[in-house]
Amino acid sequence: MELTSILVIILIIMGLSLAFSIGANDETLSALVGANITKFKIALIIGGIATGAGMIFLSGGVGKMVGENILGEGIEYTTFMLLSVLISSIIWLIIGSFSGIPLSSTHSTIGSIFGVIIVFSLFQGDVDPTTALNYEKLNSVVISWFLSPLFGFLFTFIFFKIISKFFLSRLKGMNQIEKSEKNFSWLLLIAVVFAEIWVGANSAECIGIFHALCSNGSLTLAEKDFFVVICGIFVFLGIFIAGRYVIKNLASQMTDARPCESFIIQISSSIILMICTLMSLPISHSHVIVFCILGLNAGQKREVDYKGLGKMTIYWVLTFFIAGILGGIIYFGFLSVSLI
Amino acid sequence: MPKKELKKMKIDEITQYFMNKTTKQNMKLIRAIDHLIIENFEEFEKDLKYVIENKKEEEIKRVFESKIWKSKMMFSKADRVLVFNRINKIRDLGEILARKMLLYRVVFPDEQFKNNIKEILELLKTVFLDLASAVKSIGKDLEHSYEVSQKIKNEHLDLRNKAWELLSNLYNYEMDFISRTFLYLKDLIEGIVFLADEAENFAGYLQFLATKYLIFE
Numbered sequence: 001m002e003l004t005s006i007l008v009i010i011l012i013i014m015g016l017s018l019a020f021s022i023g024a025n026d027e028t029l030s031a032l033v034g035a036n037i038t039k040f041k042i043a044l045i046i047g048g049i050a051t052g053a054g055m056i057f058l059s060g061g062v063g064k065m066v067g068e069n070i071l072g073e074g075i076e077y078t079t080f081m082l083l084s085v086l087i088s089s090i091i092w093l094i095i096g097s098f099s100g101i102p103l104s105s106t107h108s109t110i111g112s113i114f115g116v117i118i119v120f121s122l123f124q125g126d127v128d129p130t131t132a133l134n135y136e137k138l139n140s141v142v143i144s145w146f147l148s149p150l151f152g153f154l155f156t157f158i159f160f161k162i163i164s165k166f167f168l169s170r171l172k173g174m175n176q177i178e179k180s181e182k183n184f185s186w187l188l189l190i191a192v193v194f195a196e197i198w199v200g201a202n203s204a205e206c207i208g209i210f211h212a213l214c215s216n217g218s219l220t221l222a223e224k225d226f227f228v229v230i231c232g233i234f235v236f237l238g239i240f241i242a243g244r245y246v247i248k249n250l251a252s253q254m255t256d257a258r259p260c261e262s263f264i265i266q267i268s269s270s271i272i273l274m275i276c277t278l279m280s281l282p283i284s285h286s287h288v289i290v291f292c293i294l295g296l297n298a299g300q301k302r303e304v305d306y307k308g309l310g311k312m313t314i315y316w317v318l319t320f321f322i323a324g325i326l327g328g329i330i331y332f333g334f335l336s337v338s339l340i
Numbered sequence: 341m342p343k344k345e346l347k348k349m350k351i352d353e354i355t356q357y358f359m360n361k362t363t364k365q366n367m368k369l370i371r372a373i374d375h376l377i378i379e380n381f382e383e384f385e386k387d388l389k390y391v392i393e394n395k396k397e398e399e400i401k402r403v404f405e406s407k408i409w410k411s412k413m414m415f416s417k418a419d420r421v422l423v424f425n426r427i428n429k430i431r432d433l434g435e436i437l438a439r440k441m442l443l444y445r446v447v448f449p450d451e452q453f454k455n456n457i458k459e460i461l462e463l464l465k466t467v468f469l470d471l472a473s474a475v476k477s478i479g480k481d482l483e484h485s486y487e488v489s490q491k492i493k494n495e496h497l498d499l500r501n502k503a504w505e506l507l508s509n510l511y512n513y514e515m516d517f518i519s520r521t522f523l524y525l526k527d528l529i530e531g532i533v534f535l536a537d538e539a540e541n542f543a544g545y546l547q548f549l550a551t552k553y554l555i556f557e
Contacts, residue, residue, distance in 0.1 A: 036414045168555040173480035174420075175352050177553055178413050185412075255414045300555070 007079035008218045011209055012227060014086050018206035019231035022105075023051060023238020028199055028285075030247045031262035032192045034254030037185045044244055048236035050193045054200025056232035059207045061280035063228070066204040067211025069280070070113060070138055072131045077212040080334045081116050088112040088327035089205065092319065101315050104284035109205040110141060111323030119328040123335055142320070144281040148272050149291035156268040156295030164299065168260065177258075184259040191263050195270035202273050204282030206231055265292045287316065346403045351411060352479040354404045355424055361400065362431045363472040365391050366535075369434050370461050370468075372441070373528070377454050381445050391438040397431060419549055423478065426542045430471075433538055437531035446524045449513060456506045457528075463499040464532055467492055467539045474546050486550035489543035496540035503533045 029047040033040055071077070089108040096103035114133065121132035171177045207228060214224035239247075254262070269288045276283045290312070297304055341357070349357065372387035404424055411417050448454045470492045477485035507529050510522070 034414065036412050164555050171555070173478065173482055174416060174549070174553060175479040178416055181413065181415065256418075258415045 004079055004218075007083060008213060011079060011082050011086070011213060014083075015206050015209040015227065016230060016234050018086075018105075018209070019055070019203070019234035020238040020242070022199075022203050022206060023048065023235040023240075024242035025246060026051060026196075026199060026235075026239055026243050027246055027250050028192060028195050028266070029239070029243070030250035030254055031257065031266060032189060033247055033251035034257060035185055035188060035259045035262060036255075037189050037259070040244070040248070044240050044247070046189075046193060047196045048239040048243075050196035051200035051239060052232035052236040054197035055203055055207065055235050056200075056229050058197065058201035058277060059203060059228065062202055062204045062277055062282045063207030063211040065137065065141070065280040066109065066113070066208030066282055067213075068215045070110070070134055070141065071117065072127075072133050075117065075120075075127065075132055076216045078216065079218065081120060081331060082209060082212055084116045084327050084331035084334060085109060085112040086209070088115065088323055088330050092323045092326055096315070096319075101312075103315060103319050104287060105205050106202075106282045106284045107145065107316065107319040108323040109208065110138075110282065111320035112327030114138070114320070115324030115326065115328035116331040118324070119331045119335070123332065140279075141281055144276055144279075144283050145287070145316070148276055148281075148283045149287045152269055152272045152288040153291040153295040153298070155272065156264060156292040157299045159268055160264050160296055160299035163260070163264065181259045184263050188259045188263040188266065191266040191270065195266045195273070198270050198273035198277055199285050200232070200235060201277045202282060202285065203235070208282075261296060265289065265296055268292045268295070284316075343399060343403070346400065349403075351404070351407050351420055354400060354407065355420070355427070356476055356479070358397070358400050358404065358424065359427050359472055359475045361397060362427050362434070363468055365431060366434055366468045367465070369438055370465050372438070373457065373461055376441070376446065377448060377457060379447065385442065388438040388442050392435055392442075394431075394435065397428075401428065416553075419552075422545065423475065423549075426538075426545060427475065430535065430538050430542065433531075433535050437528075437535065440527055440531060441524075444520055444524050446521055446528075448525075449521075453506070453509065453525075456502065456509070460499055460502050460506065460529075460532055463495055463502065464536055467495050467499065467536055470495065471539050471542060474543060478546065478549060482550040482554050485546050486554075489546045489550075492543035493540055496536050496543075499536045500533060503529050503536075 026047070029043050032038065032043045032047070037043070038046065067077070089105060089112050092108045092112075093103055093105055117132050118129055121127035121129040167180070171180055210219065210224045210227045210231070213219040214221060219227070269285065269292045272288050272292075273283065273285060294304055294309070346354065346357075368387045368390045372384050372391070375381070375384035375387060401424075408417060408421055408424075411420070413420075448457070470488050474485045474488040474492065477488065507526065510525055510529070
């Protein structure tokens with residue numbers, strides 16, 4: 001078997017593993033489980049199916065953006081490039097996990113792509129770094145990383161203020177509040193399913209690999225579609241088999257949250273996610289969620305941990321560059337070995 | 341109320357029912373001390389035995405626990421349990437004071453002391469009635485519950501000051517009481533203060549609930 005074929009198999013395995021880990025790390029369902037709306041297993045099945053369906057049917061645009069459109073004209077991913085991107089993202093995410101820094105896998109992936117393509121254009125000749133990437137698309141992706149949390153914040157803030165003025169502030173006693181929260185529980189169920197669909201649809205880092213393999217001819221269109229379906233199944237398995245621990249853990253800390261608050265956060269973040277997905281922009285769901293929570297806190301005039309937020313923002317910005325440098329170094333390493 | 345009827349009640353209704361029972365128990369306790377002041381020991385003991393009797397309360401507790409266990413309202417479950425437990429705490433303190441008071445038949449030292457105790461009892465009565473009203477309001481009007489709780493805090497302050505004064509009088513009587521009378525009266529005043537302290541803590545908790553659940557425009 002040729003080295004390229006072996007690498008393609010490795011990339012497919014890594015892509016499927018990514019799909020599994022996306023499911024395993026998905027915390028969206030914790031709001032549902034924390035509010036005790038459905039039985040735990042039923043929540044996992046509903047969430048898993050929604051995420052899987054989103055990935056299978058709606059991830060095309062974002063996947064194509066990462067796997068194809070972000071590159072300059074005439075540039076294609078090689079298997080070594082993809083491998084470098086994945087290894088670099090994984091290393092940076094592992095470092096982040098061990099250091100307790102919340103990092104975005106989307107930012108890491110795009111950063112790594114940037115680094116790899118720049119090294120490719122510098123050391124493989126005949127490619128101008130200024131045209132090696134589609135900077136218009138890359139800019140829109142990077143801008144969306146800043147705008148999506150900001151809009152998440154504003155949307156949640158305004159949405160909360162409206163609901164609060166016309167409904168929540170009119171509830172006077174615990175009986176009334178409990179009755180209204182019962183109705184919000186069902187709305188939360190719908191919002192979480194909606195959110196899961198768009199989480200699956202915006203999972204660029206795994207779907208992008210298959211698009212890239214398809215665009216460089218390593219996979220046929222039918223094979224790519226087949227693997228996207230398998231990714232959908234893997235994301236379901238990720239939630240059902242491994243995600244339950246993250247969800248259970250977070251849910252136990254969320255029992256105090258009112259379903260109406262969780263509903264506002266989930267619906268706001270999923271709308272942002274949906275808009276970005278429809279615009280083929282890969283964004284970080286966790287970043288949007290964090291800012292939606294901040295938007296709600298601001299609406300409720302609660303204290304905000306600005307120090308923690310500042311620290312988080314620095315890492316968000318750094319992720320792109322560090323993953324880029326790491327990706328570049330790894331690709332340069334591969335390049336040196338293959339040149340030898 | 342038969343157990344069947346109790347089981348049909350909602351969590352808030354059971355809490356109200358338990359609060360009503362506890363308030364009734366506390367009123368009996370205050371009436372018992374009134375009887376003690378006028379040395380009507382027969383009525384005094386009758387009222388205290390009512391306070392100590394707790395078969396029905398145990399039944400209410402069991403029904404409440406089974407209901408709250410099944411409740412789907414995760415966000416308010418813990419608060420509902422805490423409200424119920426705080427009512428129970430007041431009931432327990434009342435029972436402990438009643439048991440202590442049954443240990444001995446005391447005769448109050450003088451009219452001044454009797455009048456002072458009566459004043460404190462009046463305040464305690466107001467505190468308990470207000471507490472019942474505040475607890476009753478949490479289901480329908482948390483803002484009212486908050487305001488009544490603030491009133492309880494002020495009443496508690498008055499009661500404490502009067503109790504300290506009375507305790508100081510007790511220590512400074514010219515004649516030396518036999519130790520049983522002194523201890524009994526000291527325990528009585530302290531028991532009343534403990535009850536009022538618990539009611540004040542409870543009021544603080546009710547204010548916390550109001551700020552936690554009410555969303556203002």
